[in-house]
Amino acid sequence: MAVRSTYRIQHQEIVVSEIAKSPNEERRRLEQAIAQSKLEIEALRAKVHGQADAGKAAILAAHLELLEDPELVETAVSAIDKGKSAASAWQQTYTSQAQQLSRLQNELLAARANDLRDMGGRVLRILTGATLEAKTYPDNTILIAEDLTPSDTATMDRSKVLGFCTVGGGATSHVSILARSMDIPAIAGTEPRVLDLPDGTPVILDGSKGTLRLNPSPEEMEKVRRLQARLKQKRQIDLAAANDPAITTDGYRLEIVANIGSKADAEKSVDLGGEGVGLLRSEFIFMERDSAPSEAEQTEIYSSIAKVLGPDRSLIIRTLDVGGDKPLPYLPIPHEENPFLGERGVRIGFDRPEILRTQLRAILQASQSGKVSVMFPMIARLEEFRMAKAMLEEERQKLGIAPIPVGIMVEIPAAAVMAHQFAAEADFFSIGTNDLTQYTLAMDRGHPKLAPYVDGLNPAVLSLIGMAAKAANDHGKWCGICGGIGSDPQAVPLLMGLGIKELSVSVPTIPSIKAQVRELSFAECQKLAEKALTLNTAAEVRALCPLPEE
Known part of the structure; x- marks a missing residue:
């Protein structure tokens, strides 16, 4: 959560000349610009490696791979051979490919399109001799942008920028991944009207709830500042006890492990008290x-x-x-x-x-x-x-x-419904709540209009989770959660009450989830879960389980 004023970021326009010299000379110019771009990206990678930030380094590595894409270079060279300047040929090539990717309407390819624009713009700047404008931000800034490139995010001055809000992107975009790795509040895919906010507009950005509150009163601002101070103090307490087991007040042990994608994630999870890895993607x-x-x-x-x-x-x-x-x-x-x-x-x-x-x-x-x-x-x-x-x-x-040991992901309703049959043959279950939720509700979790309703705390989804957990327990097996709601504090008591034995969570949340479990009573969680299954909507379930700080 961040409380400060907005600052709009706009990307530099580059003017491209159509005037071309000989094809050989234009090809050489393109080769030199690509080589210079590689050096710049390598320098950025070295910087973020020095900051021990594997997430940023991996995305910059993807930029290097894009620069080495033979199809991209060959298409640009072909345009040069037809008489275009290196700058014009390169701009036409990378923008065309980026547009094709973005039109495919899925978040992963949209992220790659954004990477392509970022990398392509770097080469174009070098070809045209444009000066890279150093971005400076006022103190206590929340950035508002149509979209941010990974380079914008990787070089962001965290001493000035407290959070950001973009119209483009989504939860799986590279910029969102970077935000999580930087532990910075962020909202992606918000309404375009935020771009009309004048610089200096006071706002409260809550990344956990995905909200941007405009022009809050001084009393609201002060209330959130006090909450921030309490949360900061609590994080320090949780971190100090990160290696303690997650055992409820009445003796129920919940294993807290990590969702990871790399060795660096594994190292960080161990440092934060993770008891293993429940999901290597x-x-x-x-x-x-x-x-x-x-x-x-x-x-x-x-x-x-x-x-x-x-x-x-x-x-x-x-x-x-x-x-x-x-x-x-x-x-x-x-x-x-x-x-x-x-x-x-x-x-x-x-x-x-x-x-x-x-x-x-x-x-x-x-x-x-x-x-x-x-x-x-x-x-x-x-x-x-x-x-x-x-x-x-x-x-x-x-x-x-x-x-x-061999287990299955329970992410299709059929697997939950037939959990007893599967439990007889599997060593364990791990429930992928993101897909289970969208398949249960028949709603695409990436759909701009439906996404807000794709909530894993919907009673229908909770019922399926309960069925899978009961089947596993009845067969002497264990059932875990590796989907998004495992890291959701409102979901933790319900999942435990439904019989879940393991939560595989995002790495930064390990200490806080373990601390939360230590404050809960398993018997009370069981009663809460029973009540949740009788409710009608996800909103009612969330009202039953307010956030711990509330």
Whole structure:
């Protein structure tokens, strides 16, 4: 939460000349500009590496890969050969590709389009000789922008900027990822009318609720400042006790683990008291590449994470989960009318078995370095789970490696409804509440009009969570949560009351979630969960469970 005044950021316009010299000279100019851009990005990467910020460094690495995209360069060179200047050819090429990506209307590709504009603009600035305007902000600024590039965010002066609000982007955009890694309040995808706010407008930005309150009264401002001071003090107390277990006042133990995408995330989770990794999103290892990672590469990555966690902390690796809103350039999927109901998750693995088998071998080999489990995504039918387990067993026997625990993501309503059948054959469940919610409510969580109603605390979703947890417990297995509501303080008592044994949460929230659990009574959480299931709406459920600071 941030309380300060707004400042609008506008990007520099670059004038491009159409006058071209010889094609050879224009090609050389383009090569030199790309080389200079690489040096600038490398310098930025070195800076953020020095700040131990893996999130920023990874996104800047993606910019370097875009600069090395042969198709992008070849298209620009082709335009140069037809008589265009290097600047004009480059501008036409990268803006055209960015527009094509953004028109595909999914958040991941929109993020890549924004990266492409950012990287392309850097090269264009060098080609045209435009001077990069250093951005300076007043003290206590909340930035308002149509969109922010990753470069804007990576170089943001945190001593001046307390938060930001953008019209473009969404929860999965690179800018939003950077905001979370910087622990800065942010709202993406807000109403365009915020761009009309004059500089200096007093606002209260609440990133957790996604609200921007305009022109609050002095009394409201002071109230929020006091709340900020209390929250800051509480964070320090929570951090000091981060390594203590999450045990309720009446003795119920809840395991608090982390959702991660890299070794750096794992290291940070251990520092913050994480008891393991409940979800390694292995797709991040496959993204921003021209080809799938090799077995050796995957084995090294998984093993290095297992070693960071040590022999006592669990590492659950979800197999490649792409398709739908997460495509890969080297895994083309034919056009689907309903991609969220098409080839995604484990279905891709069955269609491209060589990729799944390679990953399974890498996971099995990494299991020799730690406490590793495997989890299959998007399981809807028992036949699918049996097929996936059979592939794993075939590769295990070839390698001569001991068996490892095998679980499923419960993110399709069918899996929750048939949880008793699945629990008889799975070692554990982990509920992906983001997809479970959108499939249960038949609402796309990225839809601009429907997204506010896609709430995992809807009683229908909670009922399915309860069914899965009960089935697991009845079979002597455990059921965890790795979706977004695991990090939601309003959801924690309800999930525990429904019988959830593990919460896999975003890394920064580990200390606060553990602290919250220590203040709860399991018996009271059970009563709260029973009451929530009788309510009619997510809003009523949230009213039943006010935020701890309220």
